[in-house]
Amino acid sequence: MPVTELKFYQTGTFTIGNRLLGEEDRAGQSAANRANSLNCGHRACQGCGEALGARYAIDAAIRASKGQLVVANATGCLEVFSTPYPESSWQIAWMHSLFGNAAAVATGIAAAMKVKGRNDVRVLAQGGDGGTTDIGFACLSGMFERNDDVLYVCYDNEGYMNTGVQRSSATPPAARTATTPAMGVEPGNRFGQGKSIPLIAMAHQIPFVATASVANLRDLEDKIERATLMRGARYVHVHVPCPLGWGSEPSDTIKVARLAVETGLFPLFEAEFGALSGHTAIRRRVPVEDYLRLQKRFAHLFRPVVDVARIAHIQAIADHNIERFDLLN
Amino acid sequence: MQKPFATTLDPGSSLTNHTGTWRTERPVYVDRLPPCNNACAAGENIQGWLYDAEGGDYRRAWGTLVVENPMPAIMGRICYHPCESSCNRGQLDTAVNIHAVERFLGDEAIRQGWAFEAAPSNGExxxxxxxxxxxxxxxxxxxxxxxxxxxxxxxxxxxxxxxxxxxxxxxxxxxxxxxxxxxxxxxxxxxxxxxxxxxxxxxxxxxxxxxxxxxxxQLAQRAYIPAGDAKRILDALSLLRAMEGDEPPRLGRRVLVYGGGNTALDAARTAKRLGATEAIVVYRRTREVMPAHDSEVREAEDEGVQFRWLSTIKKEEGTTFTVEKMKLDEKGFPQPTGELETIDADALVLALGQNxxxxxxxxxxxxxxxxxxxxxxxxxxxxxxxxxxxxxxxxxxxxxxxxxxxxxxxxxxxxxxxRGKAWAPPARHPLASFDRLNTWYYSDAPKSVQPVLDEARRLSTFDEVSSGLDPSTALFEARRCLSCGNCFECDNCYGVCPDNAVIKLGAGSRFKFNYEYCKGCGLCAAECPCGAIEMIQEQA
Missing domain, CATH: 3.50.50.60 (FAD/NAD(P)-binding domain)
Incomplete structure (x- = not known):
């Protein structure tokens, strides 16, 4: 076994760059010449997690594919804020699609590239949770089942945000949305069975499935870069807080994302061909209250009285994730 | 050909959309005063020289250090380091071992023969x-x-x-x-x-x-103690000064030291080294309020120095000293109780302060x-x-x-x-307090400990009690610095901006904001580990 010298670099790899580290050990986003695939002037809200997650992911895919990347974009926040006709913030080969068919459009692009013999071009489809877990789910499942050569990236902000914050099948239990108001006996979204697209993707036995968070850039970049270079259907699910829909402070976007990971509510893991192949351990475990309290969509859990039972229910979900994905080790 | 309007416009870049107009608050880069610098009575830029040392450039770090204080090897040994007591890292795990790094830099300078630059004489x-x-x-x-x-x-x-x-x-x-x-x-x-x-x-x-x-x-303060034989009574300063002479003073086997300051402890520890089997510090108040520094008291205790709290010395008769018990009144002042006891001792060292x-x-x-x-x-x-x-x-x-x-x-x-031009000290930056830090980003790392001399050798010799850090430990220790309130170019602001509104200026030049596009969300300020970004209200 090779002996590696243990070194300590003030912030280690927790920060995006670190002047004490070599260029190769810094995150791709620290580079002065990063692609900035999603450029300035886009109309996302202040502190938008999706805008951040999209730049992180697409920049990483561009790096991995050496610029040979075509992206199909599902309708949703991401498209509306980035590309209001005739302007666009995208500095990449980018293609508009409908709300529900981004996976199918990407499949078509991949087929066309194959016909043209362009093996070097990588194809990526991206969309929000509405376009992925609800409206585009049939196309997505088909893409998985056929093992088309596409990397699908879902930016999960847990609702239909640009149309006015309606519930999606990715909205967490108890969350208030326009369609699940905080009223009645059980205010907010009901405690359903949940719908985990990463686990559904795993059930298709595709080559690669991973979850990622804007709070852990290096983990996200690593997963996107590896996924970009693989062949076949791949899926990466990125957790992106939405200050507007979640009622959190714009400056707290990364903090909220970090707490989702540290509570266990958003587990970071990856799987190959249907089997779990890795997870990112929780560094400082915190109770779910810390996460819920920062968001007005959960305010009814704390006012006028603390809803002990439902908070315990959410904690149980987090605890189950921690156990299932072995997140403490 | 008549085209529908929707297809007549050429594609354009979103750069025409200046989202900076949305802003109600703007981020600005600031330099704040780290608590260590604030606490340093010599006015050292501790965070500054630790920053240089973090990169392993000890020559540069020493250069930054001696701009304020020309004696780091001495200060790293004898200063009671209020910098460490106020270090923000103390609230995270343990304070940065600043004095040990200072001492390392000072010793390195002596080893390498680094000299001060000679200044041209153009003054008075x-x-x-x-x-x-x-x-x-x-x-x-x-x-x-x-x-x-x-x-x-x-x-x-x-x-x-x-x-x-x-x-x-x-x-x-x-x-x-x-x-x-x-x-x-x-x-x-x-x-x-x-x-x-x-x-x-x-x-x-x-x-x-x-x-x-x-x-x-340097005038030792005296106390009136009725004495039969004043030969047995001497002051701590004379004792310590005599240690620089050729012949060490003789104190005897049992030595009393009267006082509660650092000099009293120096005298007691010196007495032990001169062969006293017992050195007893007599102090009229309690350990909690004694002016001596805690580290000194602990080291003295380790060496077997004994303490008699709440006691004053009333008189001396031969080798018998009469001690009166005291008690603290509600204001914390010691008051006599009238309870007397006697202690036999060969000498009494007075360490009651200096005038x-x-x-x-x-x-x-x-x-x-x-x-x-x-x-x-x-x-x-x-x-x-x-x-x-x-x-x-x-x-x-x-x-x-x-x-x-x-x-x-x-x-x-x-x-x-x-020169007829009064020197005005530069304005002090506001303090970089702990609540401004985002400590998530710092690696966990407890303080490295300086090796301490064996007790047996401490009791018989005047060898230095604590030794220095080796280069790798010094580097580790320097890198524990949180760089409170001063940008250390971690790229977080540059990375976390959803609007690409942070411009990276390159190594050593930090960053600037692109206010054309900054929406003022405050993510950069929230995710800055060291609190070097502040959000300020936009003026209408």
């Missing part, structure tokens, strides 16, 4: 009286400012209390000599064995334009004295124009570090006075 001539930490510091800074310096010392060697009161096991003399020699090598004119009785006429006679008084406080010898100042017109100290204004000048004073002579905390700070401050004011 200043007389300094007293070569303790304050006088040496003033001499160094005045030389750097281009003035000629004559330094007078009554003793046969330079160093003041650092040589004649601080025991060798805390400050080895080769270290002391090396750092003093480096200052002298800047071209300071030295006059040893020279006691000045009239500073102002001496200043005029030697053609000087200003004088800095820095003789310290300033004011005798040589009596002829200086305008120089004010209050409560036994020399009165100075905010520029360290006494009531007599051109006569400055600092260190233990003026009201202060009376530590070597404070004295070094006084020397620097006085030098800058003397320079301003001589």
């Amino acid at each position: 001539h200043v007389l300094i009286i007293g070569s303790g930490p304050s006088g040496l510091s003033a001499a160094y800074h005045l030389r750097r400012l281009g003035h000629r310096v004559t330094l007078c010392e009554a003793q046969p060697a330079l160093g003041g209390m650092m040589r004649y009161a601080i025991p060798k096991y805390r400050l080895p003399r080769n270290i002391l000599d090396a750092e003093i020699d480096r200052i002298v090598a800047m071209g300071v004119h030295i006059r040893l064995n020279t006691r000045i009785d009239d500073p102002v006429s001496e200043m005029k006679q030697s053609g000087c334009d200003a004088v800095y008084l820095a003789v310290g406080a 300033v010898d004011l005798e040589f100042l009596k002829d200086i017109e305008g120089l004010g004295i209050e409560k036994g100290s020399v009165v100075v204004d905010s520029q360290m000048m006494t009531g007599s124009p051109g006569v400055f004073a600092g260190g233990d002579m003026v009201p202060s905390e009376r530590s070597a570090t404070t004295s070094i700070g006084h020397g620097k401050k006085a030098a800058r004011h003397i320079d301003g006075w001589l």
Whole structure:
């Protein structure tokens, strides 16, 4: 076994760059010449997690594919804020699609590239949770089942945000949305069975499935870069807080994302061909209250009285994730 | 051909959409005052030299350090490091071992023979009286400012209390000599064995334009103790000074030390090393309120020094000392109880504090004295124009570090006075408090411990008790610094901006904001580990 010298670099790899580290050990986003695939002037809200997650992911895919990347974009926040006709913030080969068919459009692009013999071009489809877990789910499942050569990236902000914050099948239990108001006996979204697209993707036995968070850039970049270079259907699910829909402070976007990971509510893991192949351990475990309290969509859990039972229910979900994905080790 | 409007526009970039107009608050980069710098009585830029040391450039780090304090090897040993008590990392795990890194840099400078840059003499001539930490510091800074310096010392060697009161096991003399020699090598004119009785006429006679008084406080305070045989009673300063002579004083097997300050502990620990089987510190109050520093008390306890709290010494008869028990009243003052006991001892060392010898100042017109100290204004000048004073002579905390700070401050004011342009200290930045940090980003790393000399050797020799850090440990320790309130280019702001509104200017040049597009979300400020970004209201 090779002996590696243990070194300590003030912030280690927790920060995006670190002047004490070599260029190769810094995150791709620290580079002065990063692609900035999603450029300035886009109309996302202040502190938008999706805008951040999209730049992180697409920049990483561009790096991995050496610029040979075509992206199909599902309708949703991401498209509306980035590309209001005739302007666009995208500095990449980018293609508009409908709300529900981004996976199918990407499949078509991949087929066309194959016909043209362009093996070097990588194809990526991206969309929000509405376009992925609800409206585009049939196309997505088909893409998985056929093992088309596409990397699908879902930016999960847990609702239909640009149309006015309606519930999606990715909205967490108890969350208030326009369609699940905080009223009645059980205010907010009901405690359903949940719908985990990463686990559904795993059930298709595709080559690669991973979850990622804007709070852990290096983990996200690593997963996107590896996924970009693989062949076949791949899926990466990125957790992106939405200050507007979640009622959190714009400056707290990364903090909220970090707490989702540290509570266990958003587990970071990856799987190959249907089997779990890795997870990112929780560094400082915190109770779910810390996460819920920062968001007005959960305010009814704390006012006028603390809803002990439902908070315990959410904690149980987090605890189950921690156990299932072995997140403490 | 008639096209529908929706397809007539050429694609454009979103750069035409200046989202900066959305902003109600704007981020600005700030430099805040790290708590260590704020606490340092010598005014060191600790965060600054740790920053250099983090990169492994020890020469540069030492250079940054000595801009403020020319004696890091000494200070890294004897300073009670208030910087560490206030270090923000102390609230995270343990404070950065600042004094150990300072000492490492100081020792490295001695090993490598790093010298101070000689300054061209373009100024005036200043007389300094007293070569303790304050006088040496003033001499160094005045030389750097281009003035000629004559330094007078009554003793046969330079160093003041650092040589004649601080025991060798805390400050080895080769270290002391090396750092003093480096200052002298800047071209300071030295006059040893020279006691000045009239500073102002001496200043005029030697053609000087200003004088800095820095003789310290070296009259031992006495207590009235009825004694049959005063031979058994001596003061701590005489004991410690005698340690510099050829023949160590004889104290006997059982030694009492009366007092509760650091000097009392130095005396007790010295007595142990001179062969006393028992050294007992007698103090009229309790450990909690004793002025000695906790680290000193702990080291003394480790070496077997004993303590009698709440006790005063009433009288001496031969080898029998009568001790009265005290109790603290509600105000915390010790009150006699009338309960007496006796202790047998061979000697009593008095360590009851020190006073300033004011005798040589009596002829200086305008120089004010209050409560036994020399009165100075905010520029360290006494009531007599051109006569400055600092260190233990003026009201202060009376530590070597404070004295070094006084020397620097006085030098800058003397320079301003001589050049007819008063020196104005730069405005202090607001404090970088712990709540401004985002500690998530710092690696977990507890403090590295300095090796300590075996107790057996400590009890029999004057070898230095604690040793230095090796280079890799020093580097590790430097990198534990959180860089509170000062950008260390971690790229977080650049990375986390959802709007690409942070421009990276390259290594060493930090960043700037692109206010054309910054929406003012505040993510950069929230995710800055060290609190170097502030959100301020936009003006309407």
